[in-house]
Amino acid sequence: MGISRIPVIDQNSLNNWISFAIMQNLKELHTCFVGAFRHIDIPSQIFTASPIAIFILRNDSFPNVEALKLPQAILSAPNLSTLELCGVEFPKSNSQGVVVFTCLLLESFVLRRISHGFLPHKKKDKLLVSEQCSLHNLKYAAIRGIRQGETETKLEFLRFLLKYATRLNRMTFKIGKEKHEVTGDALLKFNNPRQLCVMFAAGVHEIVLLDEQV
Numbered sequence: 001m002g003i004s005r006i007p008v009i010d011q012n013s014l015n016n017w018i019s020f021a022i023m024q025n026l027k028e029l030h031t032c033f034v035g036a037f038r039h040i041d042i043p044s045q046i047f048t049a050s051p052i053a054i055f056i057l058r059n060d061s062f063p064n065v066e067a068l069k070l071p072q073a074i075l076s077a078p079n080l081s082t083l084e085l086c087g088v089e090f091p092k093s094n095s096q097g098v099v100v101f102t103c104l105l106l107e108s109f110v111l112r113r114i115s116h117g118f119l120p121h122k123k124k125d126k127l128l129v130s131e132q133c134s135l136h137n138l139k140y141a142a143i144r145g146i147r148q149g150e151t152e153t154k155l156e157f158l159r160f161l162l163k164y165a166t167r168l169n170r171m172t173f174k175i176g177k178e179k180h181e182v183t184g185d186a187l188l189k190f191n192n193p194r195q196l197c198v199m200f201a202a203g204v205h206e207i208v209l210l211d212e213q214v
Contacts (some may be wrong), residue, residue, distance in 0.1 A: 011040055018043045028054040034061055042069035052081045055127045059087025062113055086112035101133045108140045111157055135165040139211040155196055161209055168209040175204050
């Protein structure tokens with residue numbers, strides 16, 4: 001079940017639709033927001049009260065409209081296997097400055113334009129990503145639509161993947177029309193922040209990480 005396109009919506013309408021969808025045993029949701037809207041929070045019950053496995057959320061008008069705000073529950077959705085996000089704002093860390101990402105079944109993760117960082121802004125918080133973070137089943141991850149001025153957020157996300165998604169052992173990236181590939185030990189150097197900055201400075205606009213065995 002899903003919404004193909006939502007031209008204009010308010011928080012109350014979205015909450016009512018989600019409540020109805022959950023009653024239908026929601027397992028898959030494709031949502032695309034277009035046009036003008038103000039301050040939309042994605043309801044947490046999508047991830048806590050339904051067996052949702054595929055969640056695709058696109059805010060195609062961002063950054064000309066506000067980012068869609070994601071709930072903490074998205075970081076620990078128990079059945080989530082596919083996650084694709086565009087034009088969203090990730091939830092803040094908890095009171096201890098810890099980001100806990102425990103979607104144990106997640107296999108595919110695609111990120112497009114997002115608001116603020118993937119991890120909290122404070123440097124001390126970035127170092128407190130919990131050991132409970134688990135992306136051991138992730139087989140495919142992509143960062144698409146990288147534009148100048150948005151690189152810091154994408155750098156945070158890429159560092160996060162390289163550290164916690166242990167199955168991802170091949171990376172491809174595009175600079176202009178040229179496609180590059182990195183595998184094996186050569187991928188280890190991209191854990192170096194300086195190397196990542198060089199790659200982004202060269203104008204990379206798409207990065208894909210995947211499990212070579214898939």
